[in-house]
Amino acid sequence: MRVPIEWLKEYVPVQAEPEELAHRLTMAGLEVEAIEHDEGEPVLNVKVTPNRGDCLSMVGVAREVAALYGLPLHHPMPSARSTEPGDAVRYATVEIIDDDLCPRYAARVVRQVHIAPSPDWMQKRLIAAGMRPINNVVDVTNYVMLELGQPLHAFDLDLLPNRHIVVRRAKPGEKIVTLDGVERALQPEMLMICDATHPVAVAGVMGGAETEVTPNTRNVLLESAHFNPTSIRRTARRLQLSTEASYRFERVVDPGGVVCALDRACELLEQIGAGEPVPGVVDVYPRPARERVVTLRPDRCNLLLGMDLDTHTMTDCLRRLQLNAELRDGVIHVTVPTFRPDLNIEEDLAEEVGRVYGYENIPERLPFGHTHRGSDSPDTRLIRPLQEAFVRAGLIEVHTHTLRAPGPLDDPTRPLVRVRNAASEELSSLRNSLIPSLMDVVVHNLARRQTEIFLFEVGKVFTVLNGDYDERLKAGFAVTGSVFPPGWDARYPAADFFTAKGIVHILLETVGIEEAQYVSASDPRFHPGRSAKVLVGEREVGVFGELHPHILEQLDITRRTVLAGEFDVYTLWSLATQRVRYVPLPKYPAVLRDLAVVAAEEVPYQQVEQTARQAGGTLLESVRLFDVYRGERIPEGTRSLALSLTFRSPERTLTDEEVDGIVQQIVQALEGIGARLRA
Amino acid sequence: METRYLGRKGLVTELLRALPTLPPEQRPRFGQLLNTVKAQLQQQVEQRRLELGQREREERLRAERVDITLPPRPLRVGLKHPLTQTMERVRAALIGLGFEFVDSPELDDYRYNFAALNYPDDHPAMDEQMSFYISDTRLLRTQTTSVQGRVMEKRKPPFRIAVIGRCFRNETVDATHHHTFHQVDAFIVDKGISMADLKGVLAAFARQMFGEDVQVRFRPDFFPFVEPGVDYAIYWQGGWLELGGAGLIHPNILRAHSIDPEQWTGFAFGLGIERIPMIQYQIDDLRLFLENDLRFLQRYGA
Numbered sequence: 001m002r003v004p005i006e007w008l009k010e011y012v013p014v015q016a017e018p019e020e021l022a023h024r025l026t027m028a029g030l031e032v033e034a035i036e037h038d039e040g041e042p043v044l045n046v047k048v049t050p051n052r053g054d055c056l057s058m059v060g061v062a063r064e065v066a067a068l069y070g071l072p073l074h075h076p077m078p079s080a081r082s083t084e085p086g087d088a089v090r091y092a093t094v095e096i097i098d099d100d101l102c103p104r105y106a107a108r109v110v111r112q113v114h115i116a117p118s119p120d121w122m123q124k125r126l127i128a129a130g131m132r133p134i135n136n137v138v139d140v141t142n143y144v145m146l147e148l149g150q151p152l153h154a155f156d157l158d159l160l161p162n163r164h165i166v167v168r169r170a171k172p173g174e175k176i177v178t179l180d181g182v183e184r185a186l187q188p189e190m191l192m193i194c195d196a197t198h199p200v201a202v203a204g205v206m207g208g209a210e211t212e213v214t215p216n217t218r219n220v221l222l223e224s225a226h227f228n229p230t231s232i233r234r235t236a237r238r239l240q241l242s243t244e245a246s247y248r249f250e251r252v253v254d255p256g257g258v259v260c261a262l263d264r265a266c267e268l269l270e271q272i273g274a275g276e277p278v279p280g281v282v283d284v285y286p287r288p289a290r291e292r293v294v295t296l297r298p299d300r301c302n303l304l305l306g307m308d309l310d311t312h313t314m315t316d317c318l319r320r321l322q323l324n325a326e327l328r329d330g331v332i333h334v335t336v337p338t339f340r341p342d343l344n345i346e347e348d349l350a351e352e353v354g355r356v357y358g359y360e361n362i363p364e365r366l367p368f369g370h371t372h373r374g375s376d377s378p379d380t381r382l383i384r385p386l387q388e389a390f391v392r393a394g395l396i397e398v399h400t401h402t403l404r405a406p407g408p409l410d411d412p413t414r415p416l417v418r419v420r421n422a423a424s425e426e427l428s429s430l431r432n433s434l435i436p437s438l439m440d441v442v443v444h445n446l447a448r449r450q451t452e453i454f455l456f457e458v459g460k461v462f463t464v465l466n467g468d469y470d471e472r473l474k475a476g477f478a479v480t481g482s483v484f485p486p487g488w489d490a491r492y493p494a495a496d497f498f499t500a501k502g503i504v505h506i507l508l509e510t511v512g513i514e515e516a517q518y519v520s521a522s523d524p525r526f527h528p529g530r531s532a533k534v535l536v537g538e539r540e541v542g543v544f545g546e547l548h549p550h551i552l553e554q555l556d557i558t559r560r561t562v563l564a565g566e567f568d569v570y571t572l573w574s575l576a577t578q579r580v581r582y583v584p585l586p587k588y589p590a591v592l593r594d595l596a597v598v599a600a601e602e603v604p605y606q607q608v609e610q611t612a613r614q615a616g617g618t619l620l621e622s623v624r625l626f627d628v629y630r631g632e633r634i635p636e637g638t639r640s641l642a643l644s645l646t647f648r649s650p651e652r653t654l655t656d657e658e659v660d661g662i663v664q665q666i667v668q669a670l671e672g673i674g675a676r677l678r679a
Numbered sequence: 680m681e682t683r684y685l686g687r688k689g690l691v692t693e694l695l696r697a698l699p700t701l702p703p704e705q706r707p708r709f710g711q712l713l714n715t716v717k718a719q720l721q722q723q724v725e726q727r728r729l730e731l732g733q734r735e736r737e738e739r740l741r742a743e744r745v746d747i748t749l750p751p752r753p754l755r756v757g758l759k760h761p762l763t764q765t766m767e768r769v770r771a772a773l774i775g776l777g778f779e780f781v782d783s784p785e786l787d788d789y790r791y792n793f794a795a796l797n798y799p800d801d802h803p804a805m806d807e808q809m810s811f812y813i814s815d816t817r818l819l820r821t822q823t824t825s826v827q828g829r830v831m832e833k834r835k836p837p838f839r840i841a842v843i844g845r846c847f848r849n850e851t852v853d854a855t856h857h858h859t860f861h862q863v864d865a866f867i868v869d870k871g872i873s874m875a876d877l878k879g880v881l882a883a884f885a886r887q888m889f890g891e892d893v894q895v896r897f898r899p900d901f902f903p904f905v906e907p908g909v910d911y912a913i914y915w916q917g918g919w920l921e922l923g924g925a926g927l928i929h930p931n932i933l934r935a936h937s938i939d940p941e942q943w944t945g946f947a948f949g950l951g952i953e954r955i956p957m958i959q960y961q962i963d964d965l966r967l968f969l970e971n972d973l974r975f976l977q978r979y980g981a
Contacts, residue, residue: 029899049901230801304907304927304944306875347930351899351907354874359897359909364879369869372839374774379782391757396980398971399760401859402785402819402845403811417786419819420812423849427811427858430786430819441971450973454755460785460845469817471786485753 002036003044003061004128011062011074018042024068028355030055038128051342053251057149060339067320067356076147078263082108086280092157092221094284097168101191102203104226104255105167106283108262109157113137113275115215122272131244136274137213137220140265142244150224150253150261151245153193153201155211157219165221166194167203174199177209178241190235191227204232204249205241220275224262226255255289256338289338296332296349304350306362317356318349379473382573383458386475389510390456393503395477398455400437402462403427408551409436409525411566414463430462434476435525435564439547442478442562443555452481454495458569473569477503477544480562497530500544500563504534507567508541512576516541518606525551526564534567536575542567586648590621591659595666596642598634599675608641608675615669616662621648633679640678681724691717758980762861762968765955766843769863772887776880778841778865783826785845789816795828796904797931809849811858819847823864824904824949827928831936836868836943843952854964861952866928868938868945874907877925877946885913885922888955897925904929905947920958923950 005018014021022032022044031047046061054060059075066073091109096102117123118139126133129146133139141152157163170186176199177183184202186192192199201207204227213220227249236246259281266277296318298311311327318325323343324335336343343349354362376384387397405425406416411433422428431437434457445453456477463470482492483499501518508516518532521543531545544565552562599608609623616623627642634640645666647659667677684691695713698706759767770780792810794800811819826842843863850856867876874897882895894914902908905926912919925948930940953965960979967975 027898029901031898031900051901230799233801303871304873306873306878345906345930347906347927354907355899359874359899362878362897363875364882364895365873365875366879366883367867367869367872367876369871370837372777372779372837374777374839375779376770376774377780377782377842380770380780387759387763391759394755394757396758396973396976397760397763398976399762399969400971401969403847403859417813420814421849422811427849430813444970445973448972448974452755453973454757455971462786469786469813471784485755487752488750490752 001046001048001056001061002128002130003046003058004038004125005042005044007058007125007128008044008062008065011059011076012066012069012071013074014065014069014071016069018044021065025061025064027359028064028068030061030064039124041128043128048251050251053248053253054149054339054342056248056251057145058147060149063322067317067322070320073322076264078260078267080263080267082259082263082279082281082283084280085282087278088280088282091219091278092160092163092165092282094165094282095167096284096286097166098191099167099286101169101228101231102167102225103228103287103289104258104283104285105165106224106258106262106281106285107165108222108224108266108281109278110137110220110222110266110269110275111218111278113218113220114273115213115217116274118143118274119272135213135215136272137217137269140268140272140274141222143268144261144265145244145248148257148261148264149248150257151204151248152261152265153207153223153245154213155200155207155221155223156213156217157221158217159211160195160200160221162196163221164196165223166196167225168192168194170199176200176202178202178206179209179212180206180241181209184239184241187238189231190238191231193223202235202239202241203227205236205239205246206243222262222265224258224265226253226258252341254337254339254341255285258285259283291338292336292344294334294336294343294345294349296334296346296353298330298332300346301332301350301353304347305354306365307354307357309353309357313357314353317353320356321352323352382569383473385510386458386507386569386572387456389506390458390475390477390503393506395454395456395479395503398438398441398457399459400431400434400441400457402431402437402460404429404431404436404440407436408554409433409439409547411435411461411463412524414461417462417464417469432461432463434459434461434474434566435478438476438478438564439555439562442480443557446480446557446560452485454479454481474566475507475542475569475572476564476566478562478564479503480557480560494561495563496561497546497563500546500565501532504542504544504565504567507572508534511572513541513572514577521545524548539571539575541571541575586650588649588651588653590646590648591654591656593645593647593659593663594626594642595645595663596627596629596640596678597667597670597675598638598640598678599670599673600638603674605641607673608643608670611669611673611675612643612645612666615666616645616647619647619649619654619658619662620666621646641675684720685717685724691720758976760968760971760976761956761960761979761981762952764981765952766861766863768888769843769952769955770841772884773841773863773865775887776839776883778839780841780843781826781830783820783823783829783842783844785820785847786813786817787820787825789818791825791828792818792820792822795932795935796824797929798903811847811849821848822846822949823862824947826864827866827904827932827947828936831868831932831938836938836945837870839865839867839869841865852966854966857953857965857969859969860965862949863952864947864949866945866947868928868933868943870943872927872944872946874909874927874946877909877927877948880946881911881925881948889913889915889958900924900926902926904932906930911948915958922954923948925949 018035026032032044033047034045036043048055088109115135118136123133131142137154141154145151170190170192174186191203193201193203200211229250229252232246232249236242269275315325326333406429414432417430442453458475461474479495484492517535521531521533527546533543534541547562612623624644626644629640810821823842830840846862885893896912897909900908900910902924906929908926911925912921928945933940
């Protein structure tokens, strides 16, 4: 809200410089976001928190200023206060049907209206406060709204049939053309100001075009009412129409100030010669709001604030805010005026005391009492080792978007969770896999001529599972580039399936999974011959491999291999085995034997190794593949696998004869699966 | 030279071999003389050999010289994202202050995100937190504060809880706003907890994050789940920086979870994770964190 300081000073004699005033208000909770200037005059741009609707006016801000500086408040109380209907009822009647949404509706009538521009001083203030002058009548309603916070509306009384106002919910099918010229379809829960037959204004939001004040207007009905904040908020939102009036009504306007604002408007209209107010007010207020009494125990106040204030200081702070505070039987009783609906409980009063006294006076203290042991969350304990494993593997961590447009890299086996009110397709679903958003990052960086892209992320993915939403942690990576970063003198082969497998291996090792099976994946996102799902026992822990060329094409990635993989964090850790245990270093020397066998391409290496291990028994310490050869002297459709075998006994030195015997057994076993010793 | 004098058929060797042909009385003298000569020659040869070897080595090393000003061979270095590093620092600081971190879902219930936090139905306070709705009752959490209700349902005070993670707000993205960001929330419920405890804990936390000379300042603000509610700022390198919101846990929330506000009070505070590296490194665009440009990550990762 824009608060011209010149205007503010009409209600409180503050002498402080604008900067000092802005700081003081900000520190008391009315944040001054900027000091602007209107024709050289300083204007405070104040951000009012949603609980302080009472500060959405000059008088409201002046009240805070008066409290902070200990100054008197000059309320622009109209000299003549209407209490009786007087003559007004002869000119207009009011009926509230839905008083749940409109607890109070008051009207006054102004006759012999002469529509003209408002005086310069009023126009200047309106402009400084950010409003556009229209004519004397409308300007007065806006002026009073800015001054007191009570929105007013002026109807052309002669255009209201029967001069009768009915406040009710809209009927099905009803429509209204609002002041902005837009025809709006109404819904039954919207509160309307109606004449005898149809709506003439959207209550608390905007007037209707039909009864608008025009240069021909001779008689005016001024409306001042109190509406249910939630109802106004919903209507404004439905109609996508937020106005100065609706903004204030949503934040609660003082029900006690309804008639005062009318009187003030009439006084101003008369003063500027815009018309002659009819004495009297039509005020329908079936259940007047009562002043509440809220108590504050001084001990409790000090406990909450962590201060040591005496009761005199407390009551003084409260009284400065125009609150009636009295100490009775050791307890401060505060009569809360209707303009402060935010003060309901003891804590609210403690806050007012602290705020006025100054939060800078609160000391720093550390809580004492129970000893608490801090700790990481269970998920963090699963995530961190995986992050560190990827970092060891040379990958760079990314944090990618959860919200995405559905795409070809989504996991086809996991239904997407959709956002119901997404502003755009880009934010319309929750990722069901890390791979799509990791690939967004790959594409982003390729477009910026980065060629070595080794990324990982550990994060949440979502799906629908058994009729409910499922949120789980995944660890994923995406990799493209050389096996090692290219330098000025050396080039390395492109990272491929086996590079990815190396990353997977580090991951499994970190968790403590020693035995994993790699079987062909049938995931359409991957190259069918260069991808694997990883099984531990019967459980699938993840999938990885080369991304399908089709998909790379769709991402405009050409002449490049991209590897990606994704692992389920909870499943991985559930299969972890005790990893760290003491194994003595060997005491006896190893015997090494190399062995090259030729086998059909279809025989997987894993089968060869397992066969060798089984045949080798406990003395075969390790099997290491050191070469795969195809070509000369090897028949088409076969390949040569060169194995390095290490034999060792924990108890003695093995003899050559012993080892030769075992090798012979291994060779025989390998022949059994069609792998012959290479000639 | 070596072969000519000392070789198997060298002069000195030949003479030594011829020694037995001399008369016996002359043998010792000649023998001694020859051996001295031989030793001297051997020493000189050895000396020369060392010299030659030395020169050879020097030449080889000269030839092996590289241009040490050529660029280094790049190694592949893994890094953690700047947000991860920041979250680790935040965790370490709060764990040191006795907070127990818990996990809480990103796809949360309206109930925990708003209702359990004392938000009245359809209140303007929610305007600042436009949510991504998944269904009538489920949404992406707009604040990590959503963990409060979950914890209070299950535990009895005293406790000190913290949660860190991703939050979502349905708002337009610019250099200082994003629909996806990270927060940390911490809260305590214990006997006699006051605004002074809040200030002390925030100061201790801020000093761990930003250094010893940090000061903390409160400014009244409004959040439905605290009363009194404040914004807190830290004084750092010559200016006040707003970090987040805080306050004493609203008695309605305690009461709703059968915690007697007369016996127990508590505080809560939260802050945006992104704000911390932005302050530390003077990063001016929030979007960089989720954009993941490698040049950015390599500069701020570790």
